[in-house]
Amino acid sequence: xxxxxxxxxxxxxxxxxxxxxxxxxxxxxxxxxxxxxxxxxxxxxxxxxxxxxxxxxxxxxxxxxxxxxxxxxxxxxxxxxxxxxxxxxxxxxxxxxxxxxxxxxxxxxxxxxxxxxxxxxxxxxxxxxxxxxxxxxxxxxxxxxxxxxxxxxxxxxxxxxxxxxxxxxxxxxxxxxxxxxxxxxxxxxxxxxxxxxxxxxxxxxxxxxxxxxxxxxxxxxxxxxxxxxxxxxxxxxxxxxxxxxxxxxxxxxxxxxxxxxxxxxxxxxxxxxxxxxxxxxxxxxxxxxxxxxxxxxxxxxxxxxxxxxxxxxxxxxxxxxxxxxxxxxx
Numbered sequence: 001x002x003x004x005x006x007x008x009x010x011x012x013x014x015x016x017x018x019x020x021x022x023x024x025x026x027x028x029x030x031x032x033x034x035x036x037x038x039x040x041x042x043x044x045x046x047x048x049x050x051x052x053x054x055x056x057x058x059x060x061x062x063x064x065x066x067x068x069x070x071x072x073x074x075x076x077x078x079x080x081x082x083x084x085x086x087x088x089x090x091x092x093x094x095x096x097x098x099x100x101x102x103x104x105x106x107x108x109x110x111x112x113x114x115x116x117x118x119x120x121x122x123x124x125x126x127x128x129x130x131x132x133x134x135x136x137x138x139x140x141x142x143x144x145x146x147x148x149x150x151x152x153x154x155x156x157x158x159x160x161x162x163x164x165x166x167x168x169x170x171x172x173x174x175x176x177x178x179x180x181x182x183x184x185x186x187x188x189x190x191x192x193x194x195x196x197x198x199x200x201x202x203x204x205x206x207x208x209x210x211x212x213x214x215x216x217x218x219x220x221x222x223x224x225x226x227x228x229x230x231x232x233x234x235x236x237x238x239x240x241x242x243x244x245x246x247x248x249x250x251x252x253x254x255x256x257x258x259x260x261x262x263x264x265x266x267x268x269x270x271x272x273x274x275x276x277x278x279x280x281x282x283x284x285x286x287x288x289x290x291x292x293x294x295x296x297x298x299x300x301x302x303x304x305x306x307x308x309x310x311x312x313x314x315x316x317x318x319x320x321x322x323x324x325x326x327x328x329x330x
Contacts, residue, residue: 004112004239005325006304012161013301015328021159022297022309028154029296030098030121031168032147037096037140039123042088044099047075053272054087056080056220065104077104080290082223083274085124086251086283096125101290110314111240112305113295117312119181124288132250132285135205137228138172140287141202144232144246145170148296155300162302166234171198173217174205187216188242195235195242207260222259222269224249224255237303245296248289254279305329 013021033039047067047099055064056079065077080082081101103118110116120267127136152164173189173194182190194201207219207226219226229249234242252260257278261267269275277283294310298301305322307314307329314322314329322329 002111003321004241004304006238006255006327007325009304009326011301011303011326011328012306013159014324015330018301018303018309019102021155021301024153024158025151025297026293026298029147029151029291032099032150033121033123033144033291036143036147037098037123039096039098039125040094041052042092042094042097042099044081044088044101044122045078045084047077048084050074050076051222051272053222053269054083055276056082056223062087063107065106079103079105080118080120081122082220082251082288082290085122085288086286087274087277089124089126089284089286090282094126096123098123100293110312110318112183113243113298115294115306115310115312117310119293119310121292121293122288122290124286126142126284127250127287129285131287132225132228134228137204137250137287138202139232141170141172141230141232141248141310144248144291145200148245149213152300162300165199167199170232173201173203175203175208176205176210176214176324178203179210179212187214191233191242195233195239199235201233201242202230203233204228206230221264221266222257222275223251225252225256226260227256234299236299238304243295244292245299246291248287250287251285252278253285254281 055076064079066074068074099122101120102120105116105118108114108116156162156164178190178194203210205227206216206229209215231244232246234243234245294306297309298306303307303309304327311330319329
């Protein structure tokens, strides 16, 4: 996404009121999410040992930030907690959990939505073998969206300057259906078109090859089952974009793990402790995902740039350029 400069933009809340509103949003959403999904809060690591296989390699091209201890041992900053959470559920004997995840993604191309700093709620829930299906996935998506609407309504009650115009229901569509509905354009253009039409959309089956030989978007091979995952996206009128707020899915079992590792020529990962645990059925079957904290705040507070709700690094040229459009980056 290229940088977007909104004509005649002004922020409905100043910096101080914005900080208060961020606290309100985060507290309210955590309460609603944990209640709707039956989750308990836990603490999470900022870094892990790379050889465990616990770190998330996202699409497979992003390089994790790493550092060495005094004895030379290497540790990596987490990129997400998709794999760690399955171990945590077993370790703590919980049926569901959520946590604050903070990460650094140094190779990110920054723009209105993307930052070098990632903050999200990572959540995970134990499921049964019978619940590994599309209908259960949709049920969980609806509960997350309900938590989003409940929080947004609370924000609008507290700050009447905002208005929640999102639909009451999410539209579900597969990446293949999207390809057929909007042929001849890119996947990002398809996302924009479907979000502008329906306002709240969950795009399913991300990672597998489509009928034209492409994939909708790259996904790691070893946490989501590509046949049972998706992205929750909203239409954002201020920027006229498809706005992703959550990526989630039913996690791999041993069959889908081997199949997807084979597809990406990553069978060598089967020697890692995390992957061995899945093959040996030592970890619970789960569903989980991440929900962007700053993304949520940005959307509900009608901000033009994620840097208005998150303190990260922005180049001096970006700071000055956005300032001309009255977009003040923290």
